Amino acid sequence: MTPPDLLRRRLANQRLMGLPFGQPAEAVAGLGAVQSQDYAAAKWALALRLPGASEAALDRAFNDGAILRTHVMRPTWHFVAPADIRWLLALTAPRVERLIAQYDRQVGVDAAVRRRGQAVFAKALQGGRALTRTELDQALRAAGLSLAPLGRTHVVMHAELDGLLCSGPRRGKQFTYMLLEERVPPAAALGRDEALAELAWRYFSSHGPALVSDFVWWSGLTAADAKQGLALAGPRLACEGAGGQDYWFDPAQPAPRAMTPLAYLLPNYDEYTVAYAARDDFYDVQAFRQPVARDNVPFANVILLKGRVAGIWKRTIAKRAVTVETKFLQPPSEAERRAVAAAAKRFGEFLGLPVVMA
Numbered sequence: 138m139t140p141p142d143l144l145r146r147r148l149a150n151q152r153l154m155g156l157p158f159g160q161p162a163e164a165v166a167g168l169g170a171v172q173s174q175d176y177a178a179a180k181w182a183l184a185l186r187l188p189g190a191s192e193a194a195l196d197r198a199f200n201d202g203a204i205l206r207t208h209v210m211r212p213t214w215h216f217v218a219p220a221d222i223r224w225l226l227a228l229t230a231p232r233v234e235r236l237i238a239q240y241d242r243q244v245g246v247d248a249a250v251r252r253r254g255q256a257v258f259a260k261a262l263q264g265g266r267a268l269t270r271t272e273l274d275q276a277l278r279a280a281g282l283s284l285a286p287l288g289r290t291h292v293v294m295h296a297e298l299d300g301l302l303c304s305g306p307r308r309g310k311q312f313t314y315m316l317l318e319e320r321v322p323p324a325a326a327l328g329r330d331e332a333l334a335e336l337a338w339r340y341f342s343s344h345g346p347a348l349v350s351d352f353v354w355w356s357g358l359t360a361a362d363a364k365q366g367l368a369l370a371g372p373r374l375a376c377e378g379a380g381g382q383d384y385w386f387d388p389a390q391p392a393p394r395a396m397t398p399l400a401y402l403l404p405n406y407d408e409y410t411v412a413y414a415a416r417d418d419f420y421d422v423q424a425f426r427q428p429v430a431r432d433n434v435p436f437a438n439v440i441l442l443k444g445r446v447a448g449i450w451k452r453t454i455a456k457r458a459v460t461v462e463t464k465f466l467q468p469p470s471e472a473e474r475r476a477v478a479a480a481a482k483r484f485g486e487f488l489g490l491p492v493v494m495a
Contacts, residue, residue, distance in 0.1 A: 138379040143346050143418060144444030145393045146386060150343055151409055152186040154397055161187065161198040166218035169339035170225065172411055173206050174214045176312075178404035178438075183216070184487045185401065192488055200306035202320055207304060208297045211357040212237050222317065223300060224327040228336060230298040232357055237291070244288040246295070253282055254292035255301050259316065267305030267313035330369055333358075337366030341374050344412050345386030354414035382415075400476035401441040402450050402461070402484055410439060410446070420446035424466045440465065442473055452484070459485055462495040 138146075149155040151168070158164035164186045165171055173179035177192075183204075184190040198204050204216050210229045217225055241247065254277060261276040262268060268276070274289050284292065293314070296302040305315035327335060340352050353363045367374075367385065375388035403409055410419065420439075440448040440463060448465035461481040469477065478494060485492035 138346065138377045138384065140379070140418065141396075141444070142392065143379060143384065145396055146346050146390070147344065147409065148396065148444055149393045150345055150386065150390055153401060153409065155393060157188050158186050160203070161190070161195055162203045162218050165204050165216045166221060167339070168343045168408055169336060170210060170215040170217050171408060172213060172406045173216045175405055176206070178406060179216060181404045181484065181487060182407045185403070190487065196307070199304070202306075205303050205321070206312075207302075208233065208294050210355070212294070219321045220324045222303060222321060223324060224332045225336070226298060226300050227326075228329065228332040229357055230300075232359065234295070234298055236357075237294070241291055244285060244291055246284070246288050246291045250282065250284070251292060251295045253280070255296050255299065257282065258296055258301060258314075262302075262314065262316045262319075265315070265319050267308070267315050269308060269311045269313050273314060330365075333362060333366035334369035337363070337370040338373060341367070341370065341385045342387035342390070344408065345374070346377065346379070346384035347386070347413060348382055348384060348415055351413040351415060355412045396443050398476060398479065399442060400473065400480045402477070402480045403439050403441055405436055405438050409441070411436060419444060440477060442469070442476070447473075454488065454490070457490070458493050459488055459490045460493045460495050
């Protein structure tokens with residue numbers, strides 16, 4: 138498997154080219170989970186994998202509960218599908234809670250505080266209510282739980298990890314929380330081995346070809362659990378070597394021969410860049426002269442040309458247009474410049490605004 142083969146397969150398996158997903162929930166479930174601490178960027182990440190999706194349509198899907206946003210896997214927000222939220226939390230939340238335990242102690246959050254906080258949330262939200270973070274904080278203070286802001290944040294995060302809270306519909310630009318059991322229909326539970334196998338399958342079939350170390354990073358699982366999940370999912374996966382390493386993927390997915398489209402404007406934390414521990418497959422760290430820029434590339438808005446990072450971009454949204462500013466590592470060809478302009482036009486269509494290139 139050559140480097141271009143690997144990148145074409147990833148682009149196709151992530152549905153950035155070839156057959157797109159049909160609906161937002163299908164995209165989130167197909168990818169396993171989608172990092173979403175930057176809500177606006179995560180909507181664009183989904184839209185890149187959907188046919189003609191608009192920002193308004195993705196807001197509706199979120200507000201209707203077709204996709205959810207919660208802390209799962211690594212201790213950050215992810216979009217998850219309603220049918221998956223319970224088994225994902227059961228599998229990954231214990232690991233996340235161990236990782237943040239030392240920070241809990243620093244902000245004065247112990248098991249007793251968590252139980253008191255969750256009792257407050259359960260009472261405040263019962264009956265299908267949706268409350269903002271500010272309103273949840275007010276409920277904690279009214280119940281006599283005086284915590285610093287970061288302590289209140291940890292109480293809410295643990296309520297998500299414990300499966301009490303999940304996202305509700307936005308109220309204007311504010312996020313709300315609801316009780317998971319009132320927001321999400323019942324779904325079949327998975328045993329631990331089933332969940333490990335399912336998560337490994339979701340990852341390697343949608344993000345492959347990928348390394349076991351990539352799956353460890355993305356899932357937040359221990360290396361032992363990740364290897365067990367791969368072993369359980371292995372009969373459905375194939376393995377090929379490249380650069381002396383073993384890459385796993387779904388062999389049923391056709392291997393594309395051409396890279397179409399040529400250019401993408403990926404948002405920060407896109408699954409194509411953030412979901413791999415080994416990132417030299419898609420960008421050359423030596424091309425970035427500033428170490429800070431090198432370190433931040435996987436988490437930045439990047440220009441992708443032929444599957445590799447070719448620069449960075451930023452957008453400025455005004456009432457009548459969105460300005461897209463691009464900075465290339467190397468001067469692009471005229472064909473590449475046109476491809477980037479086409480990618481920017483697609484972004485404007487997603488927002489419902491004309492694009493001004495800078």
